[in-house]
Amino acid sequence: xxxxxxxxxxxxxxxxxxxxxxxxxxxxxxxxxxxxxxxxxxxxxxxxxxxxxxxxxxxxxxxxxxxxxxxxxxxxxxxxxxxxxxxxxxxxxxxxxxxxxxxxxxxxxxxxxxxxxxxxxxxxxxxxxxxxxxxxxxxxxxxxxxxxxxxxxxxxxxxxxxxxxxxxxxxxxxxxxxxxxxxxxxxxxxxxxxxxxxxxxxxxxxxxxxxxxxxxxxxxxxxxxxxxxxxxxxxxxxxxxxxxxxxxxxxxxxxxxxxxxxxxxxxxxxxxxxxxxxxxxxxxxxxxxxxxxxxxxxxxxxxxxxxxxxxxxxxxxxxxxxxxxxxxxxxxxxxxxxxxxxxxxxxxxxxxxxxxxxxxxxxxxxxxxxxxxxxxxxxxxxxxxxxxxxxxxxxxxxxxxxxxxxxxxxxxxxxxxxxxxxxxxxxxxxxxxxxxxxxxxxxxxxxxxxxxxxxxxxxxxxxxxxxxxxxxxxxxxxxxxxxxxxxxxxxxxxxxxxxxxxxxxxxxxxxxxxxxxxxxxxxxxxxxxxxxxxxxxxxxxxxxxxxxxxxxxxxxxxxxxxxxxxxxxxxxxxxxxxxxxxxxxxxxxxxxxxxxxxxxxxxxxxxxxxxxxxxxx
Numbered sequence: 001x002x003x004x005x006x007x008x009x010x011x012x013x014x015x016x017x018x019x020x021x022x023x024x025x026x027x028x029x030x031x032x033x034x035x036x037x038x039x040x041x042x043x044x045x046x047x048x049x050x051x052x053x054x055x056x057x058x059x060x061x062x063x064x065x066x067x068x069x070x071x072x073x074x075x076x077x078x079x080x081x082x083x084x085x086x087x088x089x090x091x092x093x094x095x096x097x098x099x100x101x102x103x104x105x106x107x108x109x110x111x112x113x114x115x116x117x118x119x120x121x122x123x124x125x126x127x128x129x130x131x132x133x134x135x136x137x138x139x140x141x142x143x144x145x146x147x148x149x150x151x152x153x154x155x156x157x158x159x160x161x162x163x164x165x166x167x168x169x170x171x172x173x174x175x176x177x178x179x180x181x182x183x184x185x186x187x188x189x190x191x192x193x194x195x196x197x198x199x200x201x202x203x204x205x206x207x208x209x210x211x212x213x214x215x216x217x218x219x220x221x222x223x224x225x226x227x228x229x230x231x232x233x234x235x236x237x238x239x240x241x242x243x244x245x246x247x248x249x250x251x252x253x254x255x256x257x258x259x260x261x262x263x264x265x266x267x268x269x270x271x272x273x274x275x276x277x278x279x280x281x282x283x284x285x286x287x288x289x290x291x292x293x294x295x296x297x298x299x300x301x302x303x304x305x306x307x308x309x310x311x312x313x314x315x316x317x318x319x320x321x322x323x324x325x326x327x328x329x330x331x332x333x334x335x336x337x338x339x340x341x342x343x344x345x346x347x348x349x350x351x352x353x354x355x356x357x358x359x360x361x362x363x364x365x366x367x368x369x370x371x372x373x374x375x376x377x378x379x380x381x382x383x384x385x386x387x388x389x390x391x392x393x394x395x396x397x398x399x400x401x402x403x404x405x406x407x408x409x410x411x412x413x414x415x416x417x418x419x420x421x422x423x424x425x426x427x428x429x430x431x432x433x434x435x436x437x438x439x440x441x442x443x444x445x446x447x448x449x450x451x452x453x454x455x456x457x458x459x460x461x462x463x464x465x466x467x468x469x470x471x472x473x474x475x476x477x478x479x480x481x482x483x484x485x486x487x488x489x490x491x492x493x494x495x496x497x498x499x500x501x502x503x504x505x506x507x508x509x510x511x512x513x514x515x516x517x518x519x520x521x522x523x524x525x526x527x528x529x530x531x532x533x534x535x536x537x538x539x540x541x542x543x544x545x546x547x548x549x550x551x552x553x554x555x556x557x558x559x560x561x562x563x564x565x566x567x568x569x570x571x572x573x574x575x576x577x578x579x580x581x582x583x584x585x586x587x588x589x590x591x592x593x594x595x596x597x598x599x600x601x602x603x604x605x606x607x608x609x610x611x612x613x614x615x616x617x
Contacts, residue, residue: 025388086112088125088132089582089611094142095590096576099561100553102141102590110582113610117578140605141590143556144574145305145583146526147563150454150475150516153307153333154316155230156298157291158283159520163195165225167202173209176225181217190281193218196226196520198234199380201487211236211268224280228484229378230521231343233270235278240266243279252276254342254400272377272398276344288319296330300615302525303585303604306332306563306573308516310372310421310454313338313345320366329365330614332583334567336421339371340409342400349409349418358417359449360568364581369567370419372454373409375400376429379457380487384426386458391493397426403435411440414449421452421475430456430463437472447471452566455518458492458499468509473566476501478558479517479524482532482600485544497545503533503558504548514566515558530555530591531600552591552599582611 089110095102096118109117109125117123125132163183170176176198183193200208214223214236222239226232240246247264251257255273257266270277283291299307309316312335323329337357340347349371361368377383377398382390385397410420424433433453437446447470456474459467467474478501480488489497506513515533517524531537533555536544550558564574572580586606591599607615 086128087611088129089608090125090132090134091142091584092134092136093139094137094586095139097141097143097556099557100551101592105139108142108576108582110611113582113612114572115576115578115580115582118576137586141587142576143303143585143587144560144576144580145585145607145609146303146559147514147567147574148299148304148307148516148519148524148526149514149559149563149566150310150477151307151519151524152230152311152521153295153299153309153331153519154288154292154319155311156520156524157288157295158194159196159291160294160298161194161283161287161291163193163225164197165195166197166228167199170198171202172204173207173213176209177213177217180214180223180225184218184221187221191221192239192280193221193223194225194280195223196230197228198225199228199484199487201380201490208267208269209234211240211266214268222280224278226275227381228521229380231272231377231383232381233275233278235268235270237268239278239280240268243277245277249277254398271381272383273342273400276342278344280344282315285315285319285322288315289323292319292323296614298524299331300607301603302527303607304331304524304526305583305585305607305609305614306334306567307519308334308336308369308567310336310423310518311338311345312336312372313348324363324366330609332364332573332581332609333366334369335366336369336372337418339373339413342374349413352418353412353416359419364572367567370421370449371413372421372423373406374423375406375432376424376426378425379491380484382491384457385428385432386426387428387431387460388496390491393491396428399429399432401432403432403439406432407436407439410436411442414440414442414445419449419451420446421454423454425455425457427458427460427463430459434463434466434472437470438466443470450566450568456513457501458496459502460499464502464505464509464511467511471512474506474511474513475566476503476506476513476515476558477518477521478503478513478515478533479522479526479529480532481536481544482528482539483517483522485532485536485538486540486542489538489542489544494545498547500544500548501533502548503550503554507550507554512562512565513558514563515555516563525600526559527602528600530559531596533558534596534599552596556591582608584608 091108093105094108096106107119107121108115163179165176165179170179180193187193218236222242223236224239225234245266249257252273256271257274258269260267317335320333337348337352338345339349359370376385382395383398385399389396413420422433424430430453437451450473452473452475454475455477481501488500503513515529517529533550534552536549538544560574561570564570585604587604606613
């Protein structure tokens, strides 16, 4: 679906600092060869296994492909103590992923959730496990379970309980009104109608919706609809009233209330930190668990077996801990704790430091990664911080913090053993992220801890040099290419589009760049991200550029081995090898042997976590 040009683009403002002040305007660079959730401070964590995420330096990048060890010896029976029970699962006739090809049919033996051997014939494990089970894959293709390197699973859980106003479901303001009107007929217990996913660039009306549009169908119920980017909210008059927001309300630091130019009254659009003004009741733990069950089903549908949660607060941490203790997690979770008070969430940096929490705390199912910092907004809403204005605009977006503030916070995280992951979409924000890391005076630790820049959408040539030099991970939201690439082209222009999620350049410069969807900002199906990375086509079929294409094998690595490297788990996740977790996706066809246009429609016939099925197939 291609966006329409909006005749009433949302206003943006420069808050905290002007992104264009710290760097010259950049449009392109030379390519190689010219080619309010929960306000409590308490933090609950799993503690069954504690340890650092690793000690290898970030400057040493992983191999792009991880081939299995074929014909590896089976450990002797003496390795299994007499009377000890082990769980054995055997996957026969599996064509095993080898990075850029698949093996002939093999037998993969899994013992207690990990790969024990990969052989041409199945060994006899009945003495160790009389109840061992064999799954005959009949020549199907076995891929490592996908890793969502940057997502928001608890946010997805909430979204699945809310009104769907995505472009696919509500392509006009009238359709949004219909969806809200239906929700009013059966409102939640707290009376608040919540929804998410609208994108003004994809609406038939070619304008941004207002509170009056919502008032027409929900005058008595508070309604809040979050834009697809999650950086902008639309609220009706009742929601504004209950939140105490009116014409006299001042814009908060780092955000803006968009106002009617004639009356000064809020239009219902709240940008960035202004969303914090909305007094939306928190979801109950029971609601979160119900939504997360739906989210886990989605991950199984997509072949995702591990997901990084980039906005983990106290409520999310309690959710994951409770589900893990009850053995009800169907996906591995890698939480990144929300660092600072922002976007309606309570910052946990001080709480984590005070509790002695460090990166690596947890177990194989839930393992804390570090702290998440956010520097700017998003491209679609024109709040990402750029060094050059958006197309047809004088705006350059928003930076939330000045350099001194963010550098001090990142230094504190590093000093206390917490990895930094810094949201930087625009080139001005990436500049600031790198200045913050370098300004800590702890670059040795930055490299050892594999610091990350999240999204890393529009890096400059200088940014790329710094990423490569220090082994900083570019956690690339390349899934956006397929889903919202048209809107990027519209507001950034063709020249800058050749720098957007530049995976060809990342690979050529030796920069580790795992792929992600930022789910639920876009659909969480990795195959759509893989398709976009390979073809550089949007969902409308438009070719966005012909410079940054990568191969199918390279795209698969972005969602497997490179994503595992980004959590210090390259030996146990994102690969099918002896000792690795038996997290698999089973497919009828090889992605290397189909027309590239078919990649976006790939679906697993089965998904396994630690050797056990997690999908209805």
